[in-house]
Amino acid sequence: MDRTRDKVLPVLAILAGLVVVWYVGAMLLNAPFQRDLDRRAGETRGTVEFIGKTLSQPKPTLPAPHQVAANFFENTFLRKITSNQSLVFHAWITLSSTLLGFVFGTALGIAIAVGIVHFTSLDRSLMPWLIASQTIPILAIAPMVIVVFAAIGVTGIIPKSLISTYLSFFPVAVGMVKGLRSPELTHLDLMHTYNASPAQTLWKLRVPASMPFLFASMKVAVAASLVGAIVAELPTGAVAGIGAKLLSASYYSQTIDMWSALVAGSIVAGLLVTLVGWIGRLVDRSMGARPA
Amino acid sequence: MTVAEAKAQATKPVVEAKNLGLTFRTNDGPVQALTDVNLTIDKGEFVSFIGPSGCGKTTFLRVIADLEKPTEGMIAVNGMTSEQARESRAYGYVFQAAALFPWRTIASNVALPLEIMGIASAEQKTRIARVMELVNLTGFENKYPWQLSGGMQQRASIARALAFDADLLLMDEPFGALDEIVRDHLNKQLLELWARTNKTICFVTHSIPEAVYLSTRIVVMSPRPGRVTDVIESTLPRERPLDIRESAEFIAIAHRVREGLHAGHSYED
Ligand SMILES: Nc1ncnc2c1ncn2[C@@H]1O[C@H](COP(=O)(O)OP(=O)(O)O)[C@@H](O)[C@H]1O
Ligand SMILES: [Mg+2]
Numbered sequence: 093m094d095r096t097r098d099k100v101l102p103v104l105a106i107l108a109g110l111v112v113v114w115y116v117g118a119m120l121l122n123a124p125f126q127r128d129l130d131r132r133a134g135e136t137r138g139t140v141e142f143i144g145k146t147l148s149q150p151k152p153t154l155p156a157p158h159q160v161a162a163n164f165f166e167n168t169f170l171r172k173i174t175s176n177q178s179l180v181f182h183a184w185i186t187l188s189s190t191l192l193g194f195v196f197g198t199a200l201g202i203a204i205a206v207g208i209v210h211f212t213s214l215d216r217s218l219m220p221w222l223i224a225s226q227t228i229p230i231l232a233i234a235p236m237v238i239v240v241f242a243a244i245g246v247t248g249i250i251p252k253s254l255i256s257t258y259l260s261f262f263p264v265a266v267g268m269v270k271g272l273r274s275p276e277l278t279h280l281d282l283m284h285t286y287n288a289s290p291a292q293t294l295w296k297l298r299v300p301a302s303m304p305f306l307f308a309s310m311k312v313a314v315a316a317s318l319v320g321a322i323v324a325e326l327p328t329g330a331v332a333g334i335g336a337k338l339l340s341a342s343y344y345s346q347t348i349d350m351w352s353a354l355v356a357g358s359i360v361a362g363l364l365v366t367l368v369g370w371i372g373r374l375v376d377r378s379m380g381a382r383p384a
Numbered sequence: 385m386t387v388a389e390a391k392a393q394a395t396k397p398v399v400e401a402k403n404l405g406l407t408f409r410t411n412d413g414p415v416q417a418l419t420d421v422n423l424t425i426d427k428g429e430f431v432s433f434i435g436p437s438g439c440g441k442t443t444f445l446r447v448i449a450d451l452e453k454p455t456e457g458m459i460a461v462n463g464m465t466s467e468q469a470r471e472s473r474a475y476g477y478v479f480q481a482a483a484l485f486p487w488r489t490i491a492s493n494v495a496l497p498l499e500i501m502g503i504a505s506a507e508q509k510t511r512i513a514r515v516m517e518l519v520n521l522t523g524f525e526n527k528y529p530w531q532l533s534g535g536m537q538q539r540a541s542i543a544r545a546l547a548f549d550a551d552l553l554l555m556d557e558p559f560g561a562l563d564e565i566v567r568d569h570l571n572k573q574l575l576e577l578w579a580r581t582n583k584t585i586c587f588v589t590h591s592i593p594e595a596v597y598l599s600t601r602i603v604v605m606s607p608r609p610g611r612v613t614d615v616i617e618s619t620l621p622r623e624r625p626l627d628i629r630e631s632a633e634f635i636a637i638a639h640r641v642r643e644g645l646h647a648g649h650s651y652e653d
Contacts, residue, residue, distance in 0.1 A: 278483040281451055285477045286500045287470055296496065300487045379487035380528040 114157050115147070121154040122146040155348045164352040176332070179356045185333040186321045187360055189249045193256020194317035198310060200257060201264025208265075209272040209298070210290060226262050230320065233258065235327035252333075256320035260313035267309025271302025300379065307372030314364045322357060334360070396463040398552055398584045399425040399448055405456030406443055416609035417443040421457070423603065423612060427551070430578055430585045432595035433603045434641065435648070440610025441588040442480075445554050448586065449477050461552070473501060475552040476545030480560055482537035484529040484544075491516070491525035494544045501548055515543040518577060535566040539573075546577075553585045559594070571597055572626055579622060592645075596620075596638045597629055604641060606648025614644035 126146045130137060137145065147156040155163075164179065171178035204222070207214045234255050241251035275297050283293045325335025334357045341349035377383075404421040407414045418440040425431050433441045446452040447459055450466040461469035469475065476497075484493045491512050498508045516522050519539040529537055538558055545553060559567045571594060578585055589595050595602050596618065604614040618637055620628060628634055 276483070278479050278481060279485065282477070282479070282483055283500075284451060285449055285470065285475070286497045287473060288500045292500050296499070297485070300485070303487075380489065381486075382528075382530045 111157055114154075118152065118154045118156045119143055119146050122149055122152045125149070125153065150348075151345050152347055155351050159348050160351040160355060163348045164355050167349075167352060168356070179334075179337070179352065182332060182334050182337045182353070183356050183360050186318070186325065186335065186357070189252040189324070189333070190256055190314070190317045190321040190360075190364070192249060193253035193320060194260050194314050196253065197257040197260030197313055197317060198264050201261040201309075201313070202268050202306075204261065204265040205268030205272055206294065208269050210294075222262060222265060225258075230255065230259060230323055234320075234324050238324060238327060252321055252324040255324035256317035259316040259320040263309045263312040263316065264306070267305045267312075268302055271305025271309075272298040274305060275301045303375055303379065304372075307368060307375065310368050310372070311365050314368050315361050318357065318361050318364060397424045397460075398427050398429075398462060399423070399586070400460040401444075401447075401457065402459075403457035404444075404447065404454050404459055406440075406447060406452060407455045418447070418454070419456075419609040419611050421612050423615070425584060425586065425601075427584055428582050429601060430587065430599050431601045431603060432599040433586065433588045433605060434590060434592065434595045435605030435610075435645065436607055437590065438610070439605040439607035441605060442556055443610065444605075445477075445556050445586060445588055449475060449554055451477075473497075473548060474550055475554050476548065476550045478538075478542055478545045478553065478555040478558045480557045482529070482534075482541040484537055484540060486529055489526050489528055490521065490532065490540045493529070493540060494547050497544060497548045503548075511547050511549075512543075515546045518546060518580075519543045520573065535562050535570060538562065539570065542574075546581075551583055553583050555585065556588045557590070558587075560589070567594070568626060574598065575624060592638050592641050593629060596634055596641060597624065597626075602637075602641055604644035604648065606645070613648035614640075616640050616644065 123142075123146050126142065126149065130142075130145075146152075148159070152159070167177055167179045171180075173180045173184075175181060204218065208218060209215075237254055237258075238251050241247065241254075272294075279297055279301075280293070283297055288296070321333070322335040322338070325333040326339055334353050337353040338350055338357075341347070341353060401421050401423045404418060405416070406418040407416050421444065433444065435441055443452060447454050448461060448466060450461075450470040459466050462472075462474050464472070464474075484490070485496065488496065494512050494515060495508050498511060503511070512525070513522075516525060519542050521536060521539055521543060524532065524536065524540075529540070532540065538561075542555075542558065545555075559570050562570070574585075575598060577583075585598075587595075587598060589598075600618050600622075602616040602618065603612055604616065605611065606613045616637065619633060620637070
């Protein structure tokens with residue numbers, strides 16, 4: 093109990109601080125427009141009333157936390173989840189392509205790592221390309237991928253999830269190369285004394301030793317996958333998904349909608365990272381790790 | 385195999401080194417870890433290697449195990465090249481650290497070589513039970529390494545080396561990190577095991593009493609460059625209670641070993 097409290101309290105303290113900063117920011121950013129409105133309408137207000145107005149504009153520059161919260165609540169819990177208004181609906185669309193891309197990306201990353209660890213030629217030839225691939229901005233790649241696939245008649249979840257794959261395979265590949273190379277020299281020597289084949293050394297030593305590295309890199313990769321899925325929804329004129337919601341809200345300056353879509357995205361990201369971490373701990377436990 | 389061939393096989397030395405040398409190429413220039421080592425070890429011997437650190441004891445064991453290749457001379461194990469011997473799983477190697485896989489239980493650590501060698505799982509079970517009993521670890525099969533003391537971990541690693549029944553055991557300071565009481569106990573157990581199984585054991589240590597207590601032969605080595613300076617035959621009987629270490633004969637052999645170490649100028653600096 094005490095441990096959870098020790099963990100939760102600092103987080104709550106930071107959260108409270110952020111909310112205060114957010115309110116102050118909203119007030120300051122929305123004040124010029126409010127002053128403009130009031131001047132045109134010829135109204136004069138007291139300070140308290142003025143502040144109240146800055147925090148309740150329908151299309152504020154920066155919406156106040158309670159506006160976002162109300163909008164988020166309404167669009168999450170009060171809508172039918174099949175409705176185009178529902179954030180659950182949009183989150184699901186994005187989540188499904190995130191997960192598909194993440195699974196592909198993880199598989200690809202592991203395959204590349206196994207190749208790199210076993211063939212020095214691959215280590216030399218592939219690594220520079222992998223690093224180069226990650227220096228290309230995803231915003232430049234995403235529209236091209238989507239357009240090229242659309243031109244050959246492939247649309248929907250596959251091209252979207254490819255963007256997620258593109259972003260997620262790299263952390264997994266790098267993490268797994270490190271993980272597969274993490275066994276102690278003595279353990280590798282031991283396998284050598286048994287005349288173990290490379291495949292036996294891989295399965296019985298390298299793979300189990302790499303598990304902590306795999307899960308650490310999968311946490312990064314799953315968050316990157318989500319970013320990939322959202323970015324992939326931006327240029328495609330997609331009608332559904334958190335990215336699409338962000339884009340359409342920004343067209344119509346529905347800043348509150350934008351922010352609540354952002355909140356939905358962060359919650360999905362948080363859940364995904366937590367889930368991966370949780371599975372990682374389960375695996376760790378099943379591998380006999382000493383309880384912390 | 386004909387009877388004559390079997391006899392030839394049986395009389396072949398287990399380890400034979402001729403003019404063996406090994407020079408490591410390092411960034412700071414070559415390091416001569418071993419020079420001109422000539423040694424023959426017969427079946428059933430218990431040979432200890434003793435000398436100050438850096439004299440090439442580990443390196444010699446690793447050469448026998450085909451974990452290092454000699455740069456000069458030749459090494460034969462069971463009449464084969466060291467590589468062929470390793471490929472035929474001729475030896476069990478016990479490292480200085482227990483080197484158990486932390487994600488495997490003790491029993492499944494012991495099973496590791498058996499899995500790799502493709503031994504049927506029923507047979508694995510009987511062998512695990514047998515070697516666990518041999519090293520006095522029965523009842524700890526389902527524990528993970530971190531749940532065992534250092535001495536028990538090292539015994540588990542010995543069980544693992546025994547599990548596939550190689551005739552040669554290579555042990556690199558297996559008890560070096562343990563306290564003296566545990567070490568005495570394990571020395572006694574090791575001797576009993578050796579007597580029961582008739583294995584050939586190569587044992588690295590830097591403790592004179594340990595070497596004298598265990599061995600039928602003691603190889604004294606000295607560093608820079610690593611070489612054999614003396615080989616001492618033990619006159620102690622095969623049956624050795626712990627208090628044999630207070631006998632005059634024991635002390636005389638220990639004295640010879642100490643002199644051998646001094647003659648190699650090994651402790652001059
Ligand atoms: N892999 C290696 N590369 C370079 N030098 C080594 C290597 N292994 C051992 N040596 C050197 O060889 C010498 C003998 O080492 P070692 O066999 O470990 O000695 P001992 O086991 O008797 O302490 C030492 O000088 C050591 O530094
Ligand atoms: Mg050593």
